[in-house]
Amino acid sequence: MNLVIVGLGAIGGSFAMRLMKQGYDRIVGVDIDEETLQLALDKGYIHEGTTSPEHVIAEADIVLLTLYPGQIASFIDENKDHFKQGAVITDVTGVKTSLIRDVERLLPDHVDFIFAHPMRGSEKKGIAGAEESKFKEANALITPVSSNKEENIKKVEQLYKDAGFKTITRVMPEQHDEQIAYVSQLMHALSVSVVNSTQASPDTLLFAGNSFKELTRIADINEELWAELFSMNKDALLDSITCFEEQLDVFKNALVNTNEEELKDFLKKARLQRKKWY
Known part of the structure; x- marks a missing residue:
């Protein structure tokens, strides 16, 4: 199989590292x-690398786009005449409905775009x-x-299995x-809002425990990517x-009204729901 990965960031690089270990015939970055x-070449993550996609996607069986969501439709438009007959294109984007609408109006008939989303992101740019075991x-x-x-x-489901994913589920875009x-x-959104709160001060971490650390971990965010998403x-x-x-108002009103029973019921409901999940 001839695989081309467009974008060798944390996600694209992790796919390359893992799939190289899986013995893919040719991986081009x-x-x-x-x-x-x-x-990537020095570390052996890819067989070949280039800044110009035209000639390599013309030979690709699968093209994996690990681009920002706003870049995907324009990439398809710019390269629609270069994809080989029967090529499969896939993505890793965290939003689908609007992306599918934009891509489908540009996609040439001789290729198939399988929209996908790995549920293992990265705060790192x-x-x-990239990590070989990121998707395990x-x-x-x-x-x-x-x-x-x-x-x-x-084919795309197999690509994800080879990359280490355990569960691959088909769902409607909506x-x-x-x-x-x-x-x-x-x-x-909650994490960045907590960090941006006017209550934050130079002394905040003197009072912070693990719950604050865990909640605010994802505020170390790639603002360009997440603003698009x-x-x-x-x-x-x-x-x-x-x-x-609406739920925060229920909690707030229980406090305002000093309604301890309502507060207990609210907390119990959350505890029981959490147990159902895990």
Whole structure:
């Protein structure tokens, strides 16, 4: 198999490292940074590297795009005449509905785009954040569309299995965006809001325990990437924020009214739900 990975950051680099160990015939890295490409070559993460994708995607069986979401449609548009007949394209983007809409109007008929999302991100930028075992035991989501061929969906699922993912689930794009807004994007929104609170002070860490450290860990955020993700999934994220605000108001009102029984019920409900999950 001839695999081309476009973008050798923390995610693309991790795919390259793991799939190289799995014995893929040819892995070619595409990146705008020549130092990144040289490092990947020196470390044996890829067989070949280039800053120009045209000639390598013309030979690629699978093209894995690990780009920012706002870059994907333009990449397809710029390279639509270079993909080989029957090529499979896939992505790692954390938002689907708007991306699918943008890509489908540009996608040439002779290729198949299988939209996917590995549930194992990274706060680290660049290939320095890549790890061979990053995807071990992780979950991945595939969001098929009506034009996808079953054989190509299975090729992408196998790619993810080879990369170390344990569970690979097919979901509708709309369900993906709704749930990702809740389990991921809302968590990041809460984290950065806590860090940006006017209560923060030079002495904050003198009082902070593990709960504060864990909650604020993901505030060490790639602002360029996450601003795109938030904006492209705006409606679903706003719904999640509204649902959270409703629950926070229940908690707040119990405190305002000194209603300890209501507060206990609220906390108990959360504890029991958490036990169902884990």
